[in-house]
Amino acid sequence: xxxxxxxxxxxxxxxxxxxxxxxxxxxxxxxxxxxxxxxxxxxxxxxxxxxxxxxxxxxxxxxxxxxxxxxxxxxxxxxxxxxxxxxxxxxxxxxxxxxxxxxxxxxxxxxxxxxxxxxxxxxxxxxxxxxxxxxxxxxxxxxxxxxxxxxxxxxxxxxxxxxxxxxxxxxxxxxxxxxxxxxxxxxxxxxxxxxxxxxxxxxxxxxxxxxxxxxxxxxxxxxxxxxxxxxxxxxxxxxxxxxxxxxxxxxxxxxxxxxxxxxxxxxxxxxxxxxxxxxxxxxxxxxxxxxxxxxxxxxxxxxxxxxxxxxxxxxxxxxxxxxxxxxxxxxxxxxxxxxxxxxxxxxxxxxxxxxxxxxxxxxxxxxxxx
Amino acid sequence: xxxxxxxxxxxxxxxxxxxxxxxxxxxxxxxxxxxxxxxxxxxxxxxxxxxxxxxxxxxxxxxxxxxxxxxxxxxxxxxxxxxxxxxxxxxxxxxxxxxxxxxxxxxxxxxxxxxxxxxxxxxxxxxxxxxxxxxxxxxxxxxxxxxxxxxxxxxxxxxxxxxxxxxxxxxxxxxxxxxxxxxxxxxxxxxxxxxxxxxxxxxxxxxxxxxxxxxxxxxxxxxxxxxxxxxxxxxxxxxxxxxxxxxxxxxxxxxxxxxxxxxxxxxxxxxxxxxxxxxxxxxxxxxxxxxxxxxxxxxxxxxxxxxxxxxxxxxxxxxxxxxxxxxxxxxxxxxxxxxxxxxxxxxxxxxxxxxxxxxxxxxxxxxxxxxxxxxxxxxxxxxxxxxxxxxxxxxxxxxxxxxxxxxxxxxxxxxxxxxxxxxxxxxxxxxxxxxxxxxxxxxxxxxxxxxxxxxxxxxxxxxxxxxxxxxxxxxxxxxxxxxxxxxxxxxxxxxxxxxxxxxxxxxxxxxxxxxxx
Numbered sequence: 001x002x003x004x005x006x007x008x009x010x011x012x013x014x015x016x017x018x019x020x021x022x023x024x025x026x027x028x029x030x031x032x033x034x035x036x037x038x039x040x041x042x043x044x045x046x047x048x049x050x051x052x053x054x055x056x057x058x059x060x061x062x063x064x065x066x067x068x069x070x071x072x073x074x075x076x077x078x079x080x081x082x083x084x085x086x087x088x089x090x091x092x093x094x095x096x097x098x099x100x101x102x103x104x105x106x107x108x109x110x111x112x113x114x115x116x117x118x119x120x121x122x123x124x125x126x127x128x129x130x131x132x133x134x135x136x137x138x139x140x141x142x143x144x145x146x147x148x149x150x151x152x153x154x155x156x157x158x159x160x161x162x163x164x165x166x167x168x169x170x171x172x173x174x175x176x177x178x179x180x181x182x183x184x185x186x187x188x189x190x191x192x193x194x195x196x197x198x199x200x201x202x203x204x205x206x207x208x209x210x211x212x213x214x215x216x217x218x219x220x221x222x223x224x225x226x227x228x229x230x231x232x233x234x235x236x237x238x239x240x241x242x243x244x245x246x247x248x249x250x251x252x253x254x255x256x257x258x259x260x261x262x263x264x265x266x267x268x269x270x271x272x273x274x275x276x277x278x279x280x281x282x283x284x285x286x287x288x289x290x291x292x293x294x295x296x297x298x299x300x301x302x303x304x305x306x307x308x309x310x311x312x313x314x315x316x317x318x319x320x321x322x323x324x325x326x327x328x329x330x331x332x333x334x335x336x337x338x339x340x341x342x343x344x345x346x347x348x349x350x351x352x353x354x355x356x357x358x359x360x361x362x363x364x365x366x367x368x369x370x
Numbered sequence: 371x372x373x374x375x376x377x378x379x380x381x382x383x384x385x386x387x388x389x390x391x392x393x394x395x396x397x398x399x400x401x402x403x404x405x406x407x408x409x410x411x412x413x414x415x416x417x418x419x420x421x422x423x424x425x426x427x428x429x430x431x432x433x434x435x436x437x438x439x440x441x442x443x444x445x446x447x448x449x450x451x452x453x454x455x456x457x458x459x460x461x462x463x464x465x466x467x468x469x470x471x472x473x474x475x476x477x478x479x480x481x482x483x484x485x486x487x488x489x490x491x492x493x494x495x496x497x498x499x500x501x502x503x504x505x506x507x508x509x510x511x512x513x514x515x516x517x518x519x520x521x522x523x524x525x526x527x528x529x530x531x532x533x534x535x536x537x538x539x540x541x542x543x544x545x546x547x548x549x550x551x552x553x554x555x556x557x558x559x560x561x562x563x564x565x566x567x568x569x570x571x572x573x574x575x576x577x578x579x580x581x582x583x584x585x586x587x588x589x590x591x592x593x594x595x596x597x598x599x600x601x602x603x604x605x606x607x608x609x610x611x612x613x614x615x616x617x618x619x620x621x622x623x624x625x626x627x628x629x630x631x632x633x634x635x636x637x638x639x640x641x642x643x644x645x646x647x648x649x650x651x652x653x654x655x656x657x658x659x660x661x662x663x664x665x666x667x668x669x670x671x672x673x674x675x676x677x678x679x680x681x682x683x684x685x686x687x688x689x690x691x692x693x694x695x696x697x698x699x700x701x702x703x704x705x706x707x708x709x710x711x712x713x714x715x716x717x718x719x720x721x722x723x724x725x726x727x728x729x730x731x732x733x734x735x736x737x738x739x740x741x742x743x744x745x746x747x748x749x750x751x752x753x754x755x756x757x758x759x760x761x762x763x764x765x766x767x768x769x770x771x772x773x774x775x776x777x778x779x780x781x782x783x784x785x786x787x788x789x790x791x792x793x794x795x796x797x798x799x800x801x802x803x804x805x806x807x808x809x810x811x812x813x814x815x816x817x818x819x820x821x822x823x824x825x826x827x828x829x830x831x832x833x834x835x836x837x838x839x840x841x842x843x844x845x846x847x848x849x850x851x852x853x854x855x856x857x858x859x860x861x862x863x864x865x866x867x868x869x870x871x872x873x874x875x876x877x878x879x880x881x882x883x884x885x886x887x
Contacts, residue, residue, distance in 0.1 A: 056547070147774070147826075188566055207563065211566075252819060269872060307827065309774070
C-alpha cells in the first residue's frame with residue numbers, strides 16, 4: 001500500500017524514485033500544497049486568457065504608416081500615358097497630356113451582351129492584364145458585395161465579370177488572386193447569394209472573408225477629414241489591387257462607383273463614415289489608388305441604390321468601363337446615369353486635389369462593342 | 371457454485387440476461403450525445419430544417435405540449451414512440467438517449483444514496499408527481515413556461531448561449547495569435563473562411579441572460595452532489611412524464627425473491643434510486659432499464675421480466691388536489707395576467723413568430739432559433755416578455771438585424787412557435803415599425819448629413835426616404851439638408867436601420883412592435 005491509511009504512520013511514503021527518495025511529506029500538507037498550486041495555476045491561466053482576449057481586441061488601436069503599393073510605379077514603368085495620379089504627390093493632370101509610345105486609352109468602354117466578354121475586351125484595350133499583373137505577383141480584387149442579393153438586382157458586381165478578371169490575372173501569371181469585400185450582411189450570405197464566391201472559385205481564385213484582424217489603423221497623410229482609419233492591410237500587402245465596382249445610385253454620394261467602392265476596405269464603425277462623407281471618400285482615395293479599375297455596368301441600379309432589391313429599379317447597361325484612374329472612371333460612370341461628372345461632389349473634390357482627371361474632354365476614351 | 375445458481379433459478383428470472391448491457395448503454399448515450407452536438411453545430415444558415423432539431427421535436431414533453439396547442443410536426447411520431455417506450459423498457463430514454471442525462475451521468479456522482487437523510491430522500495421521491503402536476507397546470511392554461519426546464523431545451527439553450535460563443539471567441543483568439551506569424555496567415559484565412567457563419571460570426575456571439583443559463587445548468591449538475599443524478603431522479607419534467615407512463619410498465623426488472631440474499635448491492639449501484647427497500651420491487655416510474663443492478667447481483671437474481679413488482683410513490687388525494695390546485699392557479703394567473711393584456715412595445719418577435727399567446731404556449735425556450743440566427747439578432751427575452759416569457763426569442767436590433775436573405779429561425783423551430791415562412795413571405799411579414807427619434811437623429815438634431823438607415827433599408831421599395839429641406843442649423847446657419855423619414859406602410863421592422871444607426875448605444879431610429887391585424 002502506497003498511501004497509508006494507518007493513523008499511526010500519518011505520513012505519505014511515496015513510491016521510491018530518484019525524485020522523491022528520502023522525502024517524507026505529510027499527506028494532508030501535500031494535498032494542500034497541490035491544491036494551492038492548482039488554484040494559482042488556474043487563476044494565472046484564466047487571467048492570462050483574459051489578457052489575451054483584451055490584447056486581441058485592442059491590438060489594432062495604434063496608428064501605423066503604410067505606403068500604398070510599389071505597384072503604381074511598376075505600371076508607370078510600362079510607359080502608360082494614363083491619367084492616374086500615381087503614387088506620389090507630384091503627379092498631376094498634366095501626365096495625360098504627354099503620351100508615351102504604347103499609347104493606351106485612359107478609359108476603355110465596351111458594350112455587349114456578355115459581361116465577361118465586355119470585361120475582357122475592356123482590359124485588352126487598356127493593354128491587357130499583363131500591363132498590370134506581372135508574373136508571380138499577388139493580386140487582390142475588390143468587387144462590390146454590399147449585401148446578400150442575387151446578381152440580377154445589380155446591387156453587387158457581376159460574378160461573371162469578376163471571374164473574367166480572376167482568370168485574366170491567372171493568365172498574366174499571378175501568384176495568387178484573392179477577392180474580398182466587407183459586406184453589411186453576414187459575409188457568408190453575401191458572398192454566396194451574390195454568386196461571387198462560386199464564380200471566383202470556379203475561376204480558380206480565392207475569396208477571403210475579412211475579420212477584424214485584417215484591419216490596422218493606418219495613417220492617411222493627405223487626409224483632410226480622415227487622418228487615420230482602420231484600413232484593410234491586404235490592400236497594402238498586395239502587389240496589384242483591382243477595384244471592381246458596379247454602377248449604382250446612392251442616396252448620399254449620388255452614385256456609388258469606384259471611389260465609393262473603396263469604403264469596403266475601411267473597417268471600424270460603418271455609420272460614422274457617413275458624416276462628412278464625400279471628403280472621407282476622397283481622403284481614402286488619396287492613399288489607396290488601385291492599379292486597375294473595372295466598372296461593371298452590365299446592370300445599372302438607377303433608383304433605390306445602393307441596396308436596391310427590386311427589378312423595376314434595374315436596367316441593362318451592357319457596359320464595362322476600365323481605366324487606371326478611379327476619378328476618370330467615375331467621371332465617365334456618371335454619364336451612364338445621364339449625369340455630368342460635376343454632379344458627383346467627391347469626383348469634383350478629388351479632381352481639385354489632383355487625384356485624377358474628371359474632365360471627360362481631356363481624356364482619351366476608346367469605345368468598342370464586344 | 372455456478373451449477374448451484376442455475377439450479378436455483380425460477381422460470382421467471384431466467385428471462386433474457388441483462389449482464390453486459392451497461393457497456394452498450396454508455397455507447398448509446400455517447401452516440402446520441404455526439405449526434406445532438408453534430409446536429410446543433412450544423413444548425414446554421416443555410417441548412418435550417420426541423421430535422422436538425424429532431425431531438426427537441428422527438429421530446430415527448432415538447433411534442434405533447436405542441437399537440438395540445440394544435441401543432442403536430444413529424445418528429446412528433448418519434449415522440450409518441452418515446453412516450454410509449456416506458457411501457458416496455460422503463461425510462462430507457464433517460465439512460466440510453468437523453469444527451470443531458472449523459473452529461474449529468476459522466477460529470478457528476480452517478481449512483482448511490484448521496485448525502486441526504488432517508489426522510490429527505492423519501493420526500494424527494496414524491497417530487498416527480500408534483501413536477502408533472504405543476505406542468506399540467508401550466509399546460510392547461512396554455513403556458514409553455516414549464517418547458518424552460520425541459521432537459522433537452524436546457525442543453526440546447528446552454529450550448530447556444532454558452533458553448534458556441536465560447537468557441538467563437540476561442541477561434542478568434544487562436545486566429546489572432548496565429549496571425550502574428552506571417553507564414554501562418556494564408557492558413558488562418560482559409561480556416562476563418564470555413565468557420566465564418568458556422569462558428570465565427572461577424573461580431574463575436576453574445577447573448578442576454580448568459581449567467582442565468584449558466585446558473586441553471588450548473589444547478590442541474592450541482593444537485594448531483596446532494597444526491598447522485600438528482601435532476602434525473604426527481605426534478606426533470608420530461609423524466610416525470612416518462613415515469614408516469616412507466617408506472618404502467620408491462621416489462622421491467624424482476625427479482626427472484628428466493629434467490630435474493632438481500633445484500634443491497636443493487637440498491638447501491640442503482641443510478642435512479644429505483645430499488646425498493648426490500649430490493650424485490652422496482653420503482654417503475656424511475657427505472658431506466660440499465661440493469662446495473664443485474665450486473666452486480668452476486669447471485670444473479672435480477673432479470674428482465676413481465677409485470678415487474680412496482681414500488682411507486684403515489685401522492686395522496688389531498689396532496690394531489692393541493693398541488694393540482696396550485697398548478698391550476700399558476701396557470702390561471704399566467705393566463706389572465708397583465709402580460710397577456712399589454713405588450714412591451716420593444717418586444718419584437720422574429721418573423722413568423724405566432725401571436726403572443728400562442729408563442730408563449732408553444733415556445734420551448736430552447737434557443738435553437740438563436741443558434742441558427744446568422745446575425746445574433748435573436749436574443750432571449752429576459753424581462754421584456756415577463757417571467758412567463760423568460761428566454762423566448764426576441765429581436766435586439768442593437769446586436770444585429772433581421773437578414774433579408776435568411777428565414778432559418780422558422781425552419782428550425784421544433785414546435786412551430788415561429789412559423790415556417792418562405793423567403794418571399796418572410797420579406798413581407800411585418801414584425802415592427804421603425805420610428806425616427808428626431809431629437810437624436812443626426813440630420814434632424816445636429817443638421818449634419820447622414821443616411822445610413824436609408825442606404826441600408828433592404829425593402830426593395832425603400833421604407834425610408836430622404837427629404838431635402840432648407841434648414842436652419844442650431845448655430846443659425848442656413849443649409850440644405852437631406853433628412854430621413856419612415857414610410858410606415860412599407861416598413862417591415864427588420865431593424866437594419868436601427869442596427870446601422872451611428873448614434874451610439876441607443877439608435878435614433880428604433881423599431882417598435884406593431885399591433886397585429
